[in-house]
Amino acid sequence: MTKWGMVIDLDKCTGCQACSTACQMENNRLPGENYQDVLYYTDRSQPTPKLVWFPRPCMHCEEPSCMHVCPTKATFKTEEGVVLVDWNKCIGCKYCMIACPYGVRFYTDEKPVIEPNVKDVFPGTGDLSWNPPYKGPQQDNAHGVGIQPHGVVSKCTFCYHKISKAPKGTSDLSNEDPALREYVPACVRTCAPTARYFGDLDNPNSEVSRLISDRDGARLLEHTGNKPQVYYLGRSAVVPGFKKS
Amino acid sequence: MSTITNLAPDQASISRISNLRLMVGVTGLVLGLLAGIGLLSGGHATFNTSSLLTWGLPVSTYVFFVLTSTGLTFVASLAMVFGLKDFYPVAKRCVWGAVVTLVIGFISLGLEIGNPIRMLWVIPTNMAVTSPLWWMGLFYLTYAILLFWKFHLINQGDWSSQLSKLVGIASFVAVIFAHATLGSVFGMMAMRPFWYGPMVPVYFLITAFLSGLAFIMLFINLDYGVNQSNMSEGAARAMSRQLPAIFAIVLGLVIVFTIAKTMTGLWTNVPENKIVTQHIASSFLFQFELWIGMVLPFLLMLTAKRHEAKTQVVAGGLVIIALFIGRYEYVVGGQLVPMFKGAWADGLIDYTPSLTEIGIVVLAVSIGILLYAFGDKRLSLSDQPNA
Ligand code: SF4
Ligand code: SF4
Numbered sequence A: 001m002t003k004w005g006m007v008i009d010l011d012k013c014t015g016c017q018a019c020s021t022a023c024q025m026e027n028n029r030l031p032g033e034n035y036q037d038v039l040y041y042t043d044r045s046q047p048t049p050k051l052v053w054f055p056r057p058c059m060h061c062e063e064p065s066c067m068h069v070c071p072t073k074a075t076f077k078t079e080e081g082v083v084l085v086d087w088n089k090c091i092g093c094k095y096c097m098i099a100c101p102y103g104v105r106f107y108t109d110e111k112p113v114i115e116p117n118v119k120d121v122f123p124g125t126g127d128l129s130w131n132p133p134y135k136g137p138q139q140d141n142a143h144g145v146g147i148q149p150h151g152v153v154s155k156c157t158f159c160y161h162k163i164s165k166a167p168k169g170t171s172d173l174s175n176e177d178p179a180l181r182e183y184v185p186a187c188v189r190t191c192a193p194t195a196r197y198f199g200d201l202d203n204p205n206s207e208v209s210r211l212i213s214d215r216d217g218a219r220l221l222e223h224t225g226n227k228p229q230v231y232y233l234g235r236s237a238v239v240p241g242f243k244k245s
Numbered sequence B: 001m002s003t004i005t006n007l008a009p010d011q012a013s014i015s016r017i018s019n020l021r022l023m024v025g026v027t028g029l030v031l032g033l034l035a036g037i038g039l040l041s042g043g044h045a046t047f048n049t050s051s052l053l054t055w056g057l058p059v060s061t062y063v064f065f066v067l068t069s070t071g072l073t074f075v076a077s078l079a080m081v082f083g084l085k086d087f088y089p090v091a092k093r094c095v096w097g098a099v100v101t102l103v104i105g106f107i108s109l110g111l112e113i114g115n116p117i118r119m120l121w122v123i124p125t126n127m128a129v130t131s132p133l134w135w136m137g138l139f140y141l142t143y144a145i146l147l148f149w150k151f152h153l154i155n156q157g158d159w160s161s162q163l164s165k166l167v168g169i170a171s172f173v174a175v176i177f178a179h180a181t182l183g184s185v186f187g188m189m190a191m192r193p194f195w196y197g198p199m200v201p202v203y204f205l206i207t208a209f210l211s212g213l214a215f216i217m218l219f220i221n222l223d224y225g226v227n228q229s230n231m232s233e234g235a236a237r238a239m240s241r242q243l244p245a246i247f248a249i250v251l252g253l254v255i256v257f258t259i260a261k262t263m264t265g266l267w268t269n270v271p272e273n274k275i276v277t278q279h280i281a282s283s284f285l286f287q288f289e290l291w292i293g294m295v296l297p298f299l300l301m302l303t304a305k306r307h308e309a310k311t312q313v314v315a316g317g318l319v320i321i322a323l324f325i326g327r328y329e330y331v332v333g334g335q336l337v338p339m340f341k342g343a344w345a346d347g348l349i350d351y352t353p354s355l356t357e358i359g360i361v362v363l364a365v366s367i368g369i370l371l372y373a374f375g376d377k378r379l380s381l382s383d384q385p386n387a
Helices: A018-027 A065-069 A095-099 A186-190 A207-214 B002-046 B057-080 B085-110 B116-126 B132-155 B162-187 B200-223 B233-267 B271-281 B284-302 B309-333 B355-378
Strands: A004-009 A037-043 A050-056 A075-077 A083-085 A196-200 A230-233
Touching: A004 A207, A018 A037, A018 A186, A065 A075, A065 A095, A186 A196, A196 A207, A207 A230, B002 B200, B002 B355, B057 B085, B057 B132, B057 B162, B057 B200, B057 B309, B057 B355, B085 B132, B085 B200, B085 B233, B085 B355, B116 B132, B132 B162, B162 B200, B200 B233, B200 B309, B233 B271, B233 B284, B233 B309, B271 B284, B271 B309, B284 B309
Parallel strands: A004 A230
Antiparallel strands: A004 A196, A037 A050, A075 A083
16 A cells, blocks of 8 residues: 655755745645745854754654544545545644644634735635635645635645545656656655655655665654654754754 | 611622622623624634644633533532532532533633534544543533533432432533543643643642632622621531631642642753743743732631631632633643744744633623523522421
8 A cells, every 4th residue: 555755855955945835836825824834943053053954744644643633533644644634524623733743734714924914815705715816726625625714724735636646556756757747746846956755655665765764764753653754864854952042 | 777787788798799790791791792793703813823822812711611610510519429518508509600610611612613513513423532632522511411400400409319419420420531631632742741741630630629619719708798697507607617628728739739840840851841831930920820829828728717708709719810820821831832843933932812812701701700690690509408
């Protein structure tokens, strides 16, 4: 069975945010609710400062605490290892946002980060929270894809609307193969230095599996036990602890 | 003349307080409804909560009131489950108080949740048994049904039939489970060290009991015009003898718990606990909570004045404020460190409840005040079983 996962090479990532922008376009995200962000951490001070980039999608954890705490099973994991939110079931209790150690979940009805509120400029019809002039993927509420309805939580879907259409048994989804490009998640597709890889973690011959094995792929915040399906390569794949600035 | 002076002042103070209560309730209701209009037009975007800090004042208010309900049920159970007959005269008031505070809690949470109506069918049809929240819902629902039932029974004068006793015991057991799962909702969150720990349900249990006791100290005395000679002999005995002693013991335990939690937080190296505890402990709210809201009432309870209605009103009121602050600090404190946001959010999260959030609390509380006033007028809350 396929188990989709991602590998992000921090030695290649330039922190350009192209992945975040692509995700915003693909999934109609607004500032403050990016499914994909490039975080940065600073550590130490001059003359030995450290600056770390962390492209951060949802980790699609093997043991997703968001799913375990959800009182309605609105958050679920597909057979292919993708963690999704069924907007038809979500009651907006936000417990999943409390329980996700990676801070990747967003509630629809929040104060806008920038004014004017774009959602007010393009008001939604029916249950939908807004109606952007360009809509990316087909609306699929049962998998948390498309424009968010009011009162629910959403998150990165690994571009479920794309990857779920890939031919069965595909080991890697990359730009290399023109026939598969359509199915590659938007962030992976856009990354100019090819810092992101996407493929089947259960297939020992997939490129993602080999990279993880050859280069000691690390998962962030291992101590949480969530076992992310997103791996990081490079020496800087360690998250510094919280400091008050 | 002398008979009039014996009776009139007390009746007058009872009705003065009950009128004041009505006024506060109605004013609160109007203000709360105004906030409700804000919620209707602007939705939850009118809250100051965000993806950084998800649960704010309405959730901590929910926790405060459902735990108060728990505490009131505990006190009622002293008589109805454990046979401490001295507590019978206040038992019916406690049960009604438990109903009212539960309703306040549910209103506060209901207005916070994105799709509260959807809960009605998705929760029972999906059986999400790994979720502490699911269990909490199950137990609080069970508790609510049993509590309403118990009140209905005693309201009909059935205090001691087999059924009535059984419903009383069942609601006591249900609320223990309910409050324990509420504790687990927070205590199980290993990713939030400020909350995490198996002792949270115990902490909730003991503070819930204190909350119930404080409500009785304040509200039952107010109901009788802050004058225990207006009470029946039994009620006056319970209020002036046993209650202050139990209150002082439980308050003492809560003070120890609060200090222990604060010291542990200040001592630890885990930033999510240390930095947050430093932040909280250095705030005016916390200092007020500890010294004025807990230590002062504790000292009052050590004096001979603990038997007097006025002292009890002051002590009960202060402890209620302290516990409300404590719930807020606890719920918000667990979220102050941004969860994996890197240098985008490099300080503690800034959160002050918005007007709508405060309005929701005012609305829920004023509905509670009016419900309680209704009970006081119409439901003969001073009834007790015929001995
Ligand atoms: S990263 Fe968070 S939202 Fe994504 S699967 Fe893990 S726990 Fe759930
Ligand atoms: S907000 Fe929705 S997805 Fe999240 S825990 Fe609640 S019901 Fe589940």
